[in-house]
Amino acid sequence: MSSNAKIVLRKKTNKEGLYPLAIRITKNRRSTYQYIGHYIELEDWDEKNIRVKKSNSNSENLNSLLSQKLSEANKALITLQSEKKDASANQIKKEIYSSANSSTFFELAQEHLDELESAEKLNRLSTDKAWVSFIIKFNKSKQLSFQEIDERFLKKLMLDLKVKYSLSETSIMNILVLIRLLFNRAIKLKIVSRELYPFGSDKIRIRFPETTKIGLNILEIQRIENLKNLSPSETHTRNVWLYSFNFAGMRVTDVLWTKWSDIYDNRLHYRMNKNSKLLSLKIPEKIVQILEFYKDGKRSEQDFVFPELKKANLEDAKDIYNKRKTATKKFNDNLKSIAKKAEINKKITMHIARHSFGNIAGDAIHPLMLQKLYRHSDLKTTLNYQANFIHKDADKALDSVINF
Structure with a gap:
């Protein structure tokens, strides 16, 4: 049986109660999923026409992104079907997305920023772009592997951000949150081993300082x-x-x-x-x-x-x-x-x-x-x-x- 790719809305929600969009790859009635990285409400999904409804404010950009991802998957499938006719759904997925396995930190960071721009989350885009620029300044290069981001690297980064750039503790913690987000993504993509994860109770802990925003009476x-x-x-x-x-x-x-x-x-x-x-x-x-x-x-x-x-x-x-x-x-x-x-x-x-x-x-x-x-x-x-x-x-x- 030939393999195929299809856009689907997965029915397992995230913490906000939103549903993830994904590319489903099927071979011999067995399927695996590659998540797009975007979530919508169930009522915003058009199951019949396989697209995001106009009721979602980002429908146009999301549908464009979905078409692009599906096209990329189908092109890769055509090539793989002629080369590896007996590959399983998981093997096909691994082959299609294997290029991510050599991605650097800043390449993954750029993917993250591109996703924010596609989703028109411009406020978050502006903030995260600034955080990435601080990491580039500290590293003095855009060549940075996830294996290099260890406890020593993060401690030096935190000190540099505080002393050289006079960033607040809250800003420094936000930069660590972004690094943690990208590190978790890298683990899922098998770019880096979970054993090298630098965050945790016995490693680098992200602790935001208590803030006081006094409301009016x-x-x-x-x-x-x-x-x-x-x-x-x-x-x-x-x-x-x-x-x-x-x-x-x-x-x-x-x-x-x-x-x-x-x-x-x-x-x-x-x-x-x-x-x-x-x-x-x-x-x-x-x-x-x-x-x-x-x-x-x-x-x-x-x-x-x-x-x-x-x-x-x-x-x-x-x-x-x-x-x-x-x-x-x-x-x-x-x-x-x-x-x-x-x-x-x-x-x-x-x-x-x-x-x-x-x-x-x-x-x-x-x-x-x-x-x-x-x-x-x-x-x-x-x-x-x-x-x-x-x-x-x-x-x-x-x-x-x-x-x-």
């Missing part, structure tokens, strides 16, 4: 709401910030992507940009007032509520990314002056709206409900938003000892 938010002496730009920034806060700390990317068509039945229905999860929230009265402010600029139901993306080329992911990045910087600059006018000494950014919601939620909202509102896959992530604010039990314990 109710009185501080009320001061911002009641400010009168704001410029038009500051007023717009306040509206966007309060929109984010009142929708449970909605991320600024999702705020700017809000369209009038997302608002119906007195609810906001949207898909989170970060993890593609669907969310539906009741529209609070304070949000109704903000929406009224922008109704005069409404051109159609498909128009954006806020102006930042109205002139963006929606076919160009980089243009969208740049406009969002520029807008966020402008918002954060305006929030500095808003904080000063409101006599608030805390640092306020767009992301602090999210921490402020967690601050005020405190122990009034169960962490599991806050997790649901935030759509976090891991409860630990949610607890980080409340960790700095749940003081009641600790305060009571302290008082029980010292109040005598």
Whole structure:
């Protein structure tokens, strides 16, 4: 029986509940899979036409990538079928993808960056590209095998990043996370032996320093709401910030992507940009007032509520990314002056709206409900938003000892 390759959606989900795309290689009714490295929701897969539906924001790029991968696999199969007629599915897979077995660290890093660009994850692309450049500077060459990345190499890298480039502990840990991700990929591809894995409790440990992002309290938010002496730009920034806060700390990317068509039945229905999860929230009265402010600029139901993306080329992911990045910087600059006018000494950014919601939620909202509102896959992530604010039990314990 001849061998064949086909694009499939595997039914085993990752931690986020998304399904992996893969190339299935079959020979004599036995199959093996080569994963593409991208995940989607089940409802975004068109089983009949074997493609990603348009409901997925990255459908065009993903379908293009899938066609490319399938074409590469089929070309390799044609060659192999004439040379190794009795090869098993696993042997065929090994032959097709064996070129990866000699890949260097930076070759695999480039594949990772290319995947991020194809998936239009431009924020992550920008960050990881910067991390890779630091590793190149340290290594002074793009020739680096995974076998060379041992504990000694990583310790010297960490010291160099801290002393020579003055990177923060958090940035250094993020670089190690990227190296670990690529090292794990190299192990799966059999580029390097698992025995050489340099990370673990008895080797290099990745420990992020504790960070404190203090959210605003109710009185501080009320001061911002009641400010009168704001410029038009500051007023717009306040509206966007309060929109984010009142929708449970909605991320600024999702705020700017809000369209009038997302608002119906007195609810906001949207898909989170970060993890593609669907969310539906009741529209609070304070949000109704903000929406009224922008109704005069409404051109159609498909128009954006806020102006930042109205002139963006929606076919160009980089243009969208740049406009969002520029807008966020402008918002954060305006929030500095808003904080000063409101006599608030805390640092306020767009992301602090999210921490402020967690601050005020405190122990009034169960962490599991806050997790649901935030759509976090891991409860630990949610607890980080409340960790700095749940003081009641600790305060009571302290008082029980010292109040005598």
